[in-house]
Amino acid sequence: MATADLPAVPAGFTGRKDDLARLMPVLDPSAESDLLVVICAVSGLGGIGKTSLALAAAHRAVRDGWFPGGTLFVDFRGYDEDPATAEQALIALLDRLGVRGTDLPQTATAQYALYRRLLAEEHHSMLLLFDNASDPAQLSPLIPGTDHHRVLITSRDRLTDLDARLIDLDVLKPEDAAGLVGRSLRLSDEGDGRAGREREAVGELAVLCGHHPLALRIAVGMLRKRRYRSIASLVEELRRAEDRTRALGVRPVFDVAYGQLAAEQARLLRLLSVAPTAEVSGEAAVALAGLPDEETFALLEGLASAHLVTPVSTGGEVRWRLHDLVRLFAAGMAAGGADLREEGDAARERLLAFYVRWAEAADLRFQWLPGMAEPERFTDRVRAFAWLDAERTGLVAAVQWAREERYAAMAVRLAGCLIRYLEWWRHLDDGITVARTALETTQRLGDHPGEAVAWNRLGMVLRSAGRPEEAIEACLRARDLFQDLGNRSGEACSWDDLANALAVSGRMEEAIEAHIRSRGLYQALQDRRGEGNAWNHLGATLQDVGESEEAIDAHARARDLYKAVGDLNREALAWTNLGTALGTAHHITEAIEAFTRALDIHRGFEDWLRVGGVLHNLAVAHELSHQPTEARAHYLQAADAFTRANAPNRAARAQSAARALT
Structure with a gap:
């Protein structure tokens, strides 16, 4: 059990340079420490290489002459069926210190006293390597009472009850x-x-x-x-x-670790494995568990101490990650019987409901206007975008659950909440995936109104992704379905999206005709907001064909319609487009006035992404009017706005433009 000679470092040991760099300074007996006894505990998942690392560090330290008093090694077999006790380890350690036979005291109290005295009298530094411990009770009585020795411990659990430097070991790079x-x-x-x-x-x-x-x-x-x-x-x-x-x-390693968990910890490990991604937020973990926050976090911390989940700090928030092999193991346990499968399915329903609730709130924030009810949680667009960014991978993956009947309706609902965000932030591959999944699901369910909406959304994302021909086909499918359903509002929207796709493909005459068809339908429906959209998009197409004066008129009409219905967000967009058209027509002063009106509205909403865009436009307009000082100031303000909107690439481009004017 205890040896004076260290076991060899396993053949093939490689890597771990960073981990050795963290460990060696703690072992150095010449280093000063505030601790009475310097202890370092290396913990990690079974088989992760804790013993190999500890032995590599110990052999290096011995080679460098750090421990002239020698080394003592104990394998506590902490996760075997019959782990070593502190008393068993004590007798083995005393034997290695030369105390055996009739010299060995008869009582445990006397044995511990002799052990501590021998270590205290040994003035040359020693290294005690306690391997594979599972319980501080195995170790505490064996810790020397002097600071010139070093104790190195390995364990699958974080031994937080010890006053020790804790080093968590992760997988290899x-x-x-x-x-x-x-x-x-x-x-x-x-x-x-x-x-x-x-x-x-x-x-x-x-x-x-x-x-x-x-x-x-x-x-x-x-x-x-x-x-x-x-x-x-x-x-x-x-x-x-x-x-x-x-x-x-490696299954036996995980079987042992799983078998040592409390029932609620084992349940949460299984439920984490049914999440759509290996890493989840604390909120998502709470939804999966279906337990109060504090109870869930206590269970997560217990799993982290056992190194079955890994806490990952990102931007001040802690997320929880399952190692790939642990996730495979836990998923297998979750599928182990009808009751466990139902447990996992119910957890997925809770998580999907959580995602839908907050994705809808975020989407409503993007569409919010003064006078409307305030959406839950998100007080501005920046916070809504930040939540969607943090959860995006899980949200997109959860939409794929729509392929299972139990989750289809809610997953399609989630898809509808995400399209606007994914298209706006140019996560276009995700947008196409989400839109296609919604489309396939509505087709399978025979939901023709839902299918028409899904075709329209797919067309919008395909157009933004630079795939206009596919976008045109999708918009035509949407238009035809809306016509068959007698849904004139949907038909008007699909004509407008079709027009935008035609414009991207260079089919300008057809695009203008489609815009006019959309505008006419909206006018017949007395939908002034929809008519404003048609005018606004028509103006952009007219700009593209060089009809600047007609474009100015179209954007002005859109602006007035949005203003009439109190849609300040769209009014600001129309002011921006009007400013662009005026700039193209060399009406720079009027363009600056239009951009300034847009800027005031966007600032009122704290819509920092659009604030940054308008400030960038203002900078360009001032450059064109030979006002470099004003242009530089607006570029810098744009960079600040993009930073607040968490758009670092756009911020960097604005800062670069400002530097070019110095």
């Missing part, structure tokens, strides 16, 4: 994982050049192993046995494996 495969293969056969020839396959193997050292070592063992087969063949087998954790031989 991708390049280190690949290096482990290549180095380990060459150790057994120096002529094995597969890793060098199949670099892409090595990278794929590392991903399938989750960059987990134990899984990688087991995979290397499999490759050694199949010496004359390619790495790619193993990659393909692992991809097809029903249970990759079992195929990689």
Whole structure:
């Protein structure tokens, strides 16, 4: 159990430079410390390489002469069925210190006293490496009472009850994982050049192993046995494996860790695995758990202490990530029986309801006008955008649940809430995915009104993605469906979107005709906001064909219609477009006035993205009127607005334009 000699560092140990850099200064006995006894505890998921790292650090320290008093090593077998107790370890340690037979005191109290006295009398620094501990009770009685020794502990759990420097060990970096495969293969056969020839396959193997050292070592063992087969063949087998954790031989590690969890912790681990992404926000975890916030966070912290989830701090918020192999294992447990599957399905419903609630609130904030009810939660557009940005990956992935009947209606509803945001922020691949999923689902359900809306939304995103011909086809499908349904408002909207797509494709005459058809339908419906949209978009198309004066008139009509219905947001957009048309017609003074009107409205809404855009336009207008000082000031203000809107690329471009004027 206890040895004076350190075990060897496992063959093939590689990487961990950053982790060694954190660990070595703590072990250095010459370093000053405020602690009575300097203890370092390395913790991490089973098989993550804690012992290998500890041994590598210990051997380096011994080589450098840091511990002339020697080393003591104890394997506590903390996660075996029969872990070592502190008393068992004590007797083994005393034996290594030369106390055995009749010299060994008869009582535990006397044995502990002798152990502490021997360490206190040993004036040369010693290193005590306590490996694979699971409980502070195994360790506390064995900690020396002097500060010139060092104690290094490894554990799967974060030993927060100890006054120790805690170092959490994560998986290997991708390049280190690949290096482990290549180095380990060459150790057994120096002529094995597969890793060098199949670099892409090595990278794929590392991903399938989750960059987990134990899984990688087991995979290397499999490759050694199949010496004359390619790495790619193993990659393909692992991809097809029903249970990759079992195929990689790491299932027993996870079984032990799972078996030691409290029932509520095990339940939350299963539920986290049914989330659409490996990383979720705290709010999303609460929705999955269906428990109060504090109870959920306590369970998450317990799972983090066991290294089954990893807390990730982003922008002041903590998110919770499952390692890929842990997620596969937990998903397998969640699918283990009818009751567990229903538990997971109910959790997905709760998460989807959470996503829909706040995505709808964010979308309503984008459309909000004075006099309307205030949307929940988001007091301005910036906060709405920030929430959508943080949750975007999960939101888009959750829409894919629409392919399952149980979630179809709510997932399509979620898709409708996201399109405006995804198109506005140019997440166009996600937008197309969301729109196509909604379309396929409404078609499968025979929901013709929903299908018409989905075709229209798909056309809008395809147009923004620079795929006008596909956008035109989608808008035509929407128009025809709306016509068949007798939905004249929907038909008017689809004509307008069709016109925009035709304009992007260069079919200007057809675009203008479609705008006019849309405008006529809106006029017949006495929908002044819709008519304003048609005029506004017609103005943009007229600008594109060089009809600046007609464009000015169209944007002015749109502005007046928006103003008549109290739609300040769209009025500001019309003022912006009017300013652009005036600038094109060389009416620079009037353009500046129009942009200024737009700026005042957008500032009133704290719509910093559009504030930045209008300030940029004002800067350009001042440049054209040979006012570089004013132009530079507006570029800098635009950069500030884009920064507030969390649009760093646009902020950088505005700052660059300002510097060009100095």
